Amino acid sequence: MLDEEAFTVIEPVADKHFVVTPFVKDLADQALAYLKADLPIHFCGPAGTGKSSLAMYVAAKWGRPIVMIHGDEEFKTSDLVGAE
Numbered sequence: 001m002l003d004e005e006a007f008t009v010i011e012p013v014a015d016k017h018f019v020v021t022p023f024v025k026d027l028a029d030q031a032l033a034y035l036k037a038d039l040p041i042h043f044c045g046p047a048g049t050g051k052s053s054l055a056m057y058v059a060a061k062w063g064r065p066i067v068m069i070h071g072d073e074e075f076k077t078s079d080l081v082g083a084e
Contacts, residue, residue: 008068012059024054031058 020028031041031054041058043051052068059066071079 008070009065010056010059010068011065012056014060015053015056018053018057020057024050024057027054028058028061032061035062 031043034041035058043055045051055066055068069075069080
C-alpha cells in the first residue's frame with residue numbers, strides 16, 4: 001500500500017526564471033503531445049537534472065496539477081497500482 005506521505009499534489013506556477021532552451025521546448029512539446037493523447041508521462045534521471053522543473057513547466061502549460069512521488073531504489077510499480 002502506498003504511504004500517503006510519499007506523494008504530494010502541487011499546483012504549478014510558471015516560474016519567470018525558467019529557461020526554455022530549444023531542447024527543453026522539444027521535451028515539453030513531446031510531453032504535452034503525450035498528455036493530449038491521454039498517455040502518462042514520467043520524467044526520470046539523476047538528481048539535479050531539472051525533472052521537477054520540467055514537470056512544473058509542462059503542468060503549467062497543461063493547466064493541471066502534478067503529483068510528486070518520492071521513492072528510492074526499492075520503490076516499485078506495485079507500490080502505486082497494487083499487486084495480486
